Amino acid sequence: MGMEIKSLNIGLPKIQNFQQRQYRTAIDKKPIQKGWLTKNGFVNDGVANTDFHGGEDRAVCFYVFEHYKEWEKEFNRDLPLPSFGENLTVAGMDEKSVCIGDIFQIGDSVVQITQGRIPCATISQHNNVDVFLKRVIETCKTGYFARVLQEGMITNESKIILLKRHPLKISVHFTIDTFFHCMEEERIEKILQVKELANVMRNKLTKRLLKLKANL
Template identity: 30%
Template sequence: MTRERSGARVLAVSVGAVGDLPWRDRAIRSAIAKKPVAGPVPVTALGLAGDEQGDRSRHGGPDKALCVFPVEHYRHYERLLERRLDRPAFGENLTTTGLNEGETRIGDVLRVGEAVLQVSLPRNPCYRLGARYGVRELPVWFERSGRTGFYLRVLSEGEVQAGDAIELLDRPRPHATIAEANRVMHHDRHDHAAVEALLVPELGASWRRTFERRLAGQIDDPASRRYGPE
């Protein structure tokens, strides 16, 4: 099944160190302000060498080893934010072209450079996005548009770099698009049939727990994720 994703490739590979991010009347620890790296970067089971996370309970880990964000979404957010955005604008590790949420499936196995990666779950936008740009509603804009990006887990370690082609090696779950997962998570929260269809083995653990709670009648409150703790 190996094929390039219609010219899909990596435009930038980026890492970041944890630092202070102004939020309300204080600073929070975050590595959202990442910078592109020139040349090959090693990928391990926990992500790119040199990359850090400010909140390891919600970011990083095997299911979220690499964050992907399509460059095609930049113009949309530039219009909303009324400013030019430099890559990586949203703390992504891989800024890509040729991928989107409507065509990318949970469970897709991708070769990028020397690494073999698997799509695990959509990005769940949190208040750190709003803090970076001083726009409280930015996470909600992500949810409404469905232009969220997504995460990858690492199946085989290797090096990646800007310019690498993205090849689709396998697609075990043709129905489970990132767009469909976003729809169910953020909009049609009581669509139990869709929730059940998305509970595929490849779905990342955090979304699996949320969807399983919904099937049990427990609906989550997204306020703290969107706007931060009080």
């Protein structure tokens, strides 16, 4: 399957209910026909938890279309697009094939992949599946973020073109697997060589690397 947009989605934070509790989230995004992408994300889009989302390094959130069928089969339920709060549901661009620093043209905009998504409990709450967050982390099917190099219009029929593959070829999957499952010095050092890595992720990995070295 070639690279393509399956759904273009935006939404602002709002209050939702879960098990008689309220929480503020922007995960409940809705499909749109077209949107203007700025350095800080899509117009009329927003995030609630700035620890995990948002900022120029995490302006656009992607999730992989092919994962939907896998999750639907595992949990025996339908998952409407977008169930993960992503701006772009994309096919042909999974975490193993997309690398940190890769540059893509999408419609009139140009974006650069910056980090894998660090998911939070909102995924479980929004989809009403208690183990969803746990399974997303275990499988590294987290999705990923990008910064905007060139602002522009994106439609749900815009073409996705790979403009430049990063020479180090450190995949999103490798970074997420390292972060959650395999915190080894050599792996962290490889990731930190990618200067295009999002600053938030760089800081987290640098702290862990220093802690590992201190324990030697």
